Amino acid sequence: MFPNPQNRKRLIGVIILTIVLAFVLGIAGTFLTNFYIFPRMAADPIFEKILEMDEFGRTIFKVVESEKVTIEEDEAVLEAIEKTKPSVVSIVLDNGKEFDQKNIGAGIVVAADGLILTNKSLFTDVSSKYEVVLRDGAVYEVKAKLYDPLCDLAFLKIDADNLAVAHIGSVESLKEGQTLIAVSNVFERYENPVNLGVVNAVNREIKAFRKFDDISRIEGVIETNAVINGVGGAPIVNIKGEIVGISTKLADTKGNMGFAIPIDAAKSALNSYIKNGRIVRSTLGVRYVGITKDFAKLNNLPEQGAFITSLGNPELSSVIPGSPADKANFREGDVIVRINERYIDREHGLMSVLQNYKPGDEIEVGYIRDWKDRNVKVELGESG
Numbered sequence: 001m002f003p004n005p006q007n008r009k010r011l012i013g014v015i016i017l018t019i020v021l022a023f024v025l026g027i028a029g030t031f032l033t034n035f036y037i038f039p040r041m042a043a044d045p046i047f048e049k050i051l052e053m054d055e056f057g058r059t060i061f062k063v064v065e066s067e068k069v070t071i072e073e074d075e076a077v078l079e080a081i082e083k084t085k086p087s088v089v090s091i092v093l094d095n096g097k098e099f100d101q102k103n104i105g106a107g108i109v110v111a112a113d114g115l116i117l118t119n120k121s122l123f124t125d126v127s128s129k130y131e132v133v134l135r136d137g138a139v140y141e142v143k144a145k146l147y148d149p150l151c152d153l154a155f156l157k158i159d160a161d162n163l164a165v166a167h168i169g170s171v172e173s174l175k176e177g178q179t180l181i182a183v184s185n186v187f188e189r190y191e192n193p194v195n196l197g198v199v200n201a202v203n204r205e206i207k208a209f210r211k212f213d214d215i216s217r218i219e220g221v222i223e224t225n226a227v228i229n230g231v232g233g234a235p236i237v238n239i240k241g242e243i244v245g246i247s248t249k250l251a252d253t254k255g256n257m258g259f260a261i262p263i264d265a266a267k268s269a270l271n272s273y274i275k276n277g278r279i280v281r282s283t284l285g286v287r288y289v290g291i292t293k294d295f296a297k298l299n300n301l302p303e304q305g306a307f308i309t310s311l312g313n314p315e316l317s318s319v320i321p322g323s324p325a326d327k328a329n330f331r332e333g334d335v336i337v338r339i340n341e342r343y344i345d346r347e348h349g350l351m352s353v354l355q356n357y358k359p360g361d362e363i364e365v366g367y368i369r370d371w372k373d374r375n376v377k378v379e380l381g382e383s384g
Contacts, residue, residue, distance in 0.1 A: 076239040080181055081194055083241030086164035090133040090185035091118055091156075091233060093125075094141075105233040106185035107132070107156065108243060110168070110270060114140070114160035117266055118233035120147045121250045123154065132158050133185075148269045149383040150281045150351055151261055152218065152250045155273060166235065169242025171222065171262040174202050180226040181237045182247060182258075197226030197256075203347050205290040206259060218250065219290070219349035220262050227258030236260045268355060282354045282361070283383035285323020286330060287316060290349050302368055305337040306350040324381045328365070338366030354380065 087109040093102040107118030116132055123130065123145060130142040140158035147154050176199050184193040201223040222245045228234055236245035245260030272280045288306040289295065296303045308325075309332055310318040318332040319325050337344055339353045340363055357363060359382035366375050 080239050080241035084183045084237050087166035088183050092131045094129040094131050106231050107233045108166040108235045109163045112163045112165050114158040116156040119152050120154040121152050148279050151265050152248045167242050169244045171244050174199050179239050180224050182226040182228050184228045184231045184234050195228050197224050219351050222260040225256045281383040282357050282359050282380045285320040285325040287318050304345040305335040306344050308334045324378045328376050328378045335368040
């Protein structure tokens with residue numbers, strides 16, 4: 001049934017009136033808000049940081065603060081890069097041919113008289129000749145190499161003076177999500193000689209994809225997407241321009257993620273070198289895996305500690321013959337849970353904890369064997 005024409009006219013009239021009223025009220029509301037409510041809010045100290053008047057007398061939201069923060073961070077990143085570049089060097093394998101030098105990685109200057117920090121794993125051929133190329137193109141022969149027995153770190157010595165020295169920071173203040181910058185060597189053959197990223201994780205323990213000396217696992221590393229593909233030994237820098245890590249290619253990477261040795265490990269190695277003329281590291285003499293919850297469930301183990309194992313490799317011994325651990329009768333399958341009062345966990349790996357002591361120090365080792373708690377006194381040895 002069709003509506004009565006008179007009722008239909010009334011309905012149309014009501015609709016038109018409603019539309020007109022909504023339009024008028026909308027204009028009135030907008031006018032009232034823009035020229036009465038917002039101006040008074042903008043004058044209030046509470047709202048003056050987010051509202052302001054434009055040249056036409058309209059109230060608008062400020063975006064200056066966010067722009068300022070972004071600009072300030074961009075400037076900080078640029079300053080950090082410029083602060084770092086002078087101390088970054090190239091490590092070159094000299095093939096004996098003038099135009100056939102192979103760039104194998106990067107490094108940083110840690111002493112003005114020619115001491116360079118880089119990765120130990122770059123030097124796979126001990127008989128080869130290596131050179132260091134400075135930012136200005138000057139080339140120096142590597143006169144001496146000093147390897148860290150426990151970390152993927154090496155110090156190189158060149159005959160140079162008055163070099164720009166890197167600004168050394170610390171990993172203590174690093175947090176997930178914090179901005180990091182990777183700065184490559186001076187041979188800019190890579191698409192991105194500088195890469196910006198963030199901290200993905202700290203205090204990681206990772207498995208080395210190939211054995212180098214005695215390194216099969218690396219503790220305390222920084223996981224970050226601030227990496228430069230193909231460049232080991234490159235400095236990882238915070239936005240203050242402080243070196244917080246040294247990139248390593250010893251560990252397998254996934255996607256755009258990479259790993260860096262914490263600079264604190266390099267600082268302790270440098271202090272040892274200055275004091276002893278060599279890098280001295282304390283050792284117990286075991287090969288082990290840091291226990292995670294998943295690993296514990298899979299192998300019916302305690303949820304934390306260092307599980308002594310050769311990982312089924314018949315060429316390796318889980319307890320190194322003649323070592324302090326061997327003398328204390330440790331064996332494969334033991335779980336070290338404590339060194340003195342310090343418990344072994346993800347944040348405090350066994351190797352890291354042992355570096356709080358000197359070779360020759362006597363420590364008490366708490367461990368579990370056959371689900372029974374045991375303790376033994378051990379005199380630490382020297383790794384070398």
